[in-house]
Amino acid sequence: MKTLELDQVVKQYGDKTAVNGVSFDVEEGEIYGLLGANGAGKTTTMRMVLSLIYPDGGSIKYNGKPYYKGLEKIFGYLPEERGLYPKVKVSEQLLYLAQLRGMARKDADKSLKYWLERFNVPENYNKKIEELSKGNQQKIGFIASILHNPKIVIMDEAFSGLDPVNVELMKETVKELRDNGTSILFSTHRMEHVEELCRNISILQKGNAVIQGNLRELKSKYPREKVVLRTVGAVEGLEQIAGVSEATRTEEGYFIRITDESAGQHILQAAMSQTEVKHFEIKEPTLNEIFIKVVGGESNA
């Protein structure tokens, strides 16, 4: 069964349409990526999923039903701006939030200690939020969103402000949650995280979902326009091959842009006829490239 189903969801602020008919599904044990430029409507969509604000049109279903009481116990939410009390001790407020979500205080305490240990910050148990560095506050917010073993987790820019080591830690955790059957709706501006974690994605632009679907399929739909060639000796006349728009020499070989995928075979033949080929690859476009192509660098705030 689909954990989350959004169908033609619309949200308007005054006469501005923040989300304009967005639909997608999230399965059990799936990480769904919500991408888009600043102001595209990601946060607004997530707030509607949480029922913090109500859609002006369309419907959102949870396990096949409209919003029902008890969902608040299985929701986990990491807001974009870290929602924590600055002047309250970490343990005090995290236990409170877990209790509100229906967890017993004692279990929450055990769980909190486990997570602090796992993220290498057990000393933060008795510290106030305002005493922590930004990255450590981020970790606490992350723990707060998963402490009560939620089934539906919504993370708005989960990894912002973390160093590479901690990003790895968080990614491991997110994957572990996914493998335990948690559905995760996930937004980020870091495309490499999406490529690593998400099965399906939506790219929003001005409230519209301009690209949607399985990440692998999406990528394969986009023309492959880059060839990486590594050879022992030099290769002449690459630019003259039909379909090649640009060829540049690199340390170990050539980087070639093509406009037609069939040009790849001609490049390989030309190279093999002149020297020994060590490496030949027609590269898939990265999500980053697709994103830039689709959103086109234009801001839509």
Add this chain to the structure above:
Amino acid sequence: MRNLGTVIGFTLRTKMMTKAFIVTTIILALIMTIGVNVPYLISLFSKDEPMKIGLLQGNYPVIEQSLEKSMAEQKNKDLMLLSYPNTTEDQLKKDIEAGKIDGYLKLEKQVEGTTEQFPKVIYTGTDSLGMSKENVLTSTLTLLKTKWVAKGALSEEQFRQLNEPISFESVKLQANGESKDPEKEDANKGISMMVVMVLIVLFFMTNQMTGNMIASEVTQEKSSRIMEILITSVSPLAQMFGKIIGMFLLGLIQIVVFLVVVLANLMLPHNIEPLKEMNFDISMIDPAVIGLGLLLYVLGYFLYATLYAAVGSIVSRTEDLGQAIMPIALLSMVAFYIPIFSISAPNTMLVKVASYIPFFTPTTMLLRIGVGDYAWWELVVSIALLLVSVLLFGYLSAKIYRTGVLMYGKRPSWKEIRKAMKAYKI
């Protein structure tokens, strides 16, 4: 409702542990300790010695001796008569200068026509005697004059009777024909007035203090976005009332601390004596005033607290809060000043009308209960109105709270608020 308990517990724990709370509680407790001990401290500094007055003797030995005797019998604490036999006036004047006495009395011959009158009494001193001391002397002397005029025509018994003060009692006729002891009633009224004043001042102060705390707390939760997490995990109604009840309990804890401090101080041996002198008796406090006063107090607190929470949720920044809570602060000020200015005239039309307006009921109805007249149905109606508006404004405030916490930026228009309030469940 389990969540309500969780919110109350969290509010209590986090607020009680703050430095601000602990420090203000200690400071206020110290001020109260000093206040309770003030009468004792004053008595330490003013070891009041009796005024010493010399009596120049020689002119009327009989009267002079009687005066001395009866003054000695009276044992007046403020006045002490010292006899100066065989001295001159000059000597007495010197003693005044030396500070041994404050002044002296002299009896002077007074003749009208051929008959000798009771002597004229002249007081000479650095200051005048003052009303009360002069009264003591004249009443004693009047008695001596009676004796002097009667010249043995009266028996000792007749004289004693003359000496007896007249017993005078006034009885007030009540509407139902019963008569009450007005003196006792007056004393109780005075106590009731004091209780009413204390409750009104307490209501005003705690109302403003906790109200501000609740509003700024809500605004902070909103601006730090923790509200987004809270709303997705607990109903706004439980959240708002949890906070309000938590703050109420916090105030209660504070008051209990103060009561313990005050009572402990009153129990100190050096304070028991002055208290007895003030004729204070707990049983003089009318339990109806206390009981109804507390009921009105609690209802009033909830009415105002929900409003403060609602306003706190509309504002996005703490800096804007002061301006936004002005209307509520003004309301509570009106609720404070109407009874304070009407305390000596508690039955005016103004007070009557105000006691039916829920925002003013807690203080004005209390005034009427304590020192004014009221019919039982008036009490029932005004409390019912107050209760209904607590529920109504509680509901409305929770709606505004749910709606307001997600409105950032510009102040939302009434139309937007109305539209949103219809949508959000609480």
